[in-house]
Amino acid sequence: MSTPHQRHTAPPSEPELRVKALETLLIEKGLVDAHTLDLLIDTYENKIGPQNGANVVARAWVDPEYKNRLLRDASAAIAELGFSGLQGEDMVVVENTPKVHNLVVCTLSTSGRKRQRSPGRHMPSLRGVPLLPKDTNGPVFTSPWEARAFAIVVLLYQQGHFTWKEWVNALSAEIAAAKAAERVDYGSAYYELWLTAAEKLLTAKGMFLEQELRHTKAALTTESG
Numbered sequence: 001m002s003t004p005h006q007r008h009t010a011p012p013s014e015p016e017l018r019v020k021a022l023e024t025l026l027i028e029k030g031l032v033d034a035h036t037l038d039l040l041i042d043t044y045e046n047k048i049g050p051q052n053g054a055n056v057v058a059r060a061w062v063d064p065e066y067k068n069r070l071l072r073d074a075s076a077a078i079a080e081l082g083f084s085g086l087q088g089e090d091m092v093v094v095e096n097t098p099k100v101h102n103l104v105v106c107t108l109s110t111s112g113r114k115r116q117r118s119p120g121r122h123m124p125s126l127r128g129v130p131l132l133p134k135d136t137n138g139p140v141f142t143s144p145w146e147a148r149a150f151a152i153v154v155l156l157y158q159q160g161h162f163t164w165k166e167w168v169n170a171l172s173a174e175i176a177a178a179k180a181a182e183r184v185d186y187g188s189a190y191y192e193l194w195l196t197a198a199e200k201l202l203t204a205k206g207m208f209l210e211q212e213l214r215h216t217k218a219a220l221t222t223e224s225g
Contacts, residue, residue: 011224015192019145021217022199023152025208028216032155040151044138055081071095124157124164130172133190146191153198161205170201 012020026032056078060067070077074091126132126139133140141147157164174197178189203210 012220013145015149015195016143016145017217017220017224018195018199019149019152020220021213022195022202023148024220025213025216026152026156026202029208031159031161031207032152036155037148037151040155041147044150044154045141045147124154128164128168130168130175131190141191143191146194149191149195149198153194156202156207161207162201167197167201170197173197174200 023032023034023037027034056070059081060070066077066080069080070093074093077093078091126134133142139150141150153167156162157167171194174193178193199213202208203213
């Protein structure tokens with residue numbers, strides 16, 4: 001039987017080391033911090049999704065005064081529940097009546113796209129991200145390193161280091177290359193492609209040198225060994 005001194009934690013996987021190296025290097029350069037990444041991950045995992053709208057409707061059902069505020073100034077009323085940014089800005093709430101039923105038209109239609117506002121620097125639209133694993137509440141992560149890789153990209157986008165179109169193009173290129181080489185399992189390797197695209201894009205943007213990333217990863221490998 002092993003003693004406490006004989007027990008060892010499993011060494012990190014290759015993707016875990018790569019994400020840790022990327023995060024460590026970006027922290028050293030003052031571009032990200034771990035706490036902000038944690039908050040961003042929590043936002044996507046727990047605070048964005050259709051459940052937010054359900055919470056607003058439920059509150060209106062039981063609170064007539066809140067319902068009146070919601071109909072009068074939807075954005076302000078929704079902000080009372082802590083929803084802001086893309087999930088609560090420029091909102092309009094209308095009420096169905098016996099004579100009038102309102103139809104919600106998807107903004108992906110041609111006319112809706114023309115009226116749609118730019119996503120700005122809050123939360124990027126995930127509609128254009130190819131093959132992103134997600135459910136009705138947003139991105140789905142099967143491992144903590146996947147969530148951190150996702151959050152690093154979103155945070156750097158929010159800070160203005162690249163446009164969302166640049167990111168989608170970089171990721172699409174990695175997916176296309178993997179598909180052409182017939183070496184991709186989208187279920188298990190998707191975020192490895194995400195990570196590779198991030199490493200290449202950030203290097204191309206001059207945020208760090210390839211050798212800096214390799215050195216950081218090698219140091220972390222030694223520590224974990």
